[in-house]
């Protein structure tokens with residue numbers, strides 16, 4: 001077993017008089033030389049049988065020869081061993097093989113692991129004595145699970161279906177922040193025509209779904225709802241390749257490699273009966289001390305292997321797909337809305353033929369996608385139909401309420417403005433649109449980007465749920481489906497045992513943290529929630545709406561909350577208040593924390609100065625702490641002295657919005673002097689602690705988050721503009737204005 005798996009040692013080592021082991025130079029012995037010969041021989045065997053080619057130079061990837069499931073070496077043993085050597089990105093333990101592959105984030109980590117562990121012994125479940133591991137670099141990690149099974153009937157894959165120029169064009173037209181009330185954009189016409197004339201599909205698609213998957217994201221197995229879409233569904237893969245898993249109810253399985261720029265056509269049995277999806281494989285983990293194998297996203301994808309080496313050099317081997325570091329994949333899924341019930345040949349999985357067979361109940365419908373209403377017509381929105389939301393009726397189908405992976409949904413915006421006659425003279429509309437764009441840019445720069453940058457630090461300051469928010473969640477009836485819109489690090493997601501709470505947030509970093517905590521969350525924009533209308537019993541919007549920079553957008557966010565609620569469903573909304581002192585009491589935000597002092601240039605002074613009211617010009621103390629969203633202000637933060645925040649880069653001008661000249665930089669822990677402000681966040685990098693010397697802190701970057709702080713009554717006034725809703729309760733809670741709104 002050992003001989004069959006041992007790799008060659010790098011040439012230099014084989015030829016020299018000695019070699020390094022455990023970092024030390026040792027004299028080569030007879031046993032070493034024998035070992036070397038065995039390794040060389042074994043290497044050739046490995047190459048011939050499995051196409052594994054080792055290299056002499058250092059790479060991120062290591063072959064762990066003699067250490068695999070096939071010779072009884074446990075995965076946990078390897079994880080422990082490799083995980084201690086650096087940031088382990090993936091560990092591949094091919095079934096039945098006496099070797100494994102470890103991929104590190106950095107080359108030097110892999111190199112260090114090789115030096116340290118080459119030649120070490122580990123126990124094996126099948127050998128009586130410990131086995132010796134041999135480590136060697138490989139250029140890429142071949143995947144053993146075959147991607148070459150026969151395609152499910154009706155499935156077609158057209159490689160290189162579009163050019164890379166066209167790919168760029170399509171990707172550059174995506175607008176993630178708005179829903180576009182159009183069907184398939186005209187720039188896809190050529191592609192669609194081509195597919196129709198080639199006979200790939202019978203119907204002209206009138207609906208486009210764009211899903212974007214960050215590395216590590218997937219889509220749960222599902223069958224696109226029969227009653228919603230016709231036969232013939234096409235998915236164009238852009239930006240990156242992936243492997244889509246197809247499964248038949250009888251358990252048959254096919255892994256289909258979808259190369260970048262390829263088109264997948266699902267028709268007949270493959271569309272109706274087989275489930276499709278892709279997911280982070282369970283056997284790949286992030287290691288390191290806090291690894292959690294269950295939740296690790298897949299960071300590698302399978303790509304076709306490079307061309308075979310020239311014949312005759314003994315290196316021919318199976319040219320299977322190999323693993324490559326994964327990029328962002330964007331898929332364009334073209335579908336045709338069905339106008340009549342489905343009459344397919346697969347009633348066991350057909351919702352149109354539900355009465356006739358043992359079908360799953362409608363409760364299994366996912367809230368994440370708006371099913372196409374039968375009145376949707378031919379030009380329905382492209383953005384509201386998110387893939388994972390379609391019901392999963394395949395063999396993998398579980399009654400899941402929400403997609404376990406997060407994907408972003410985009411609308412498709414045509415390059416250039418439409419020149420419809422109607423639009424031409426419509427100045428108001430134009431102005432509104434411009435204003436919206438500018439507001440969006442401001443938020444991108446001063447909200448979205450900032451949270452992305454500070455996600456880890458921000459999360460480390462957010463622990464305790466706010467009591468009244470927690471009480472709201474815990475007071476819901478058992479089984480309630482709750483969406484926390486702007487869930488941050490997920491501190492409200494695990495609260496109610498009897499309810500089902502899922503989150504969404506604009507920051508992929510924060511959503512990632514939720515996932516690491518085992519919560520379900522997805523990345524999306526609060527103005528375009530990929531959640532089915534009427535799906536939720538309740539929703540939360542805690543410290544979100546104040547990040548929107550126009551009243552219209554704030555209203556739109558509220559409307560979006562209401563849309564996803566069922567009639568009678570309730571939303572709890574918190575926004576930061578302009579009034580940080582209310583009924584004689586200062587909010588926690590203004591109050592110094594117990595015993596907290598600020599070291600200033602001339603000695604300590606209280607965190608909060610003498611400023612008593614929002615208008616008080618004498619508020620002298622500039623606190624160093626981060627101006628946190630008050631409902632989440634639960635951890636004492638850095639108490640280093642604050643420099644006046646450096647001026648942030650000029651935000652792009654938003655018509656109707658203050659320019660920077662008018663967007664004051666707020667001083668943390670002092671009363672607000674304006675409603676539209678930039679609030680500094682003093683970024684503490686990992687490892688820095690609040691008490692650290694000034695020097696380290698001086699270098700810490702300062703980010704500016706945009707806020708619109710609400711005046712008393714403003715939130716209620718905004719709610720009054722909502723149709724079909726009533727405010728059940730409004731209150732002030734530690735510097736926030738809060739309402740509970742019910743959908744009528």
Ligand SMILES: O=C(O)CCC(=O)C(=O)O
Nearest residue numbers: 211235331333386387388
């Ligand atoms: O991303 C893909 O290629 C497939 C998406 C999908 O299956 C869906 O949206 O239903």
Ligand SMILES: [Fe+2]
Nearest residue numbers: 223224387390
């Ligand atoms: Fe699908």
Ligand SMILES: [Zn+2]
Nearest residue numbers: 226342344350
């Ligand atoms: Zn059907």
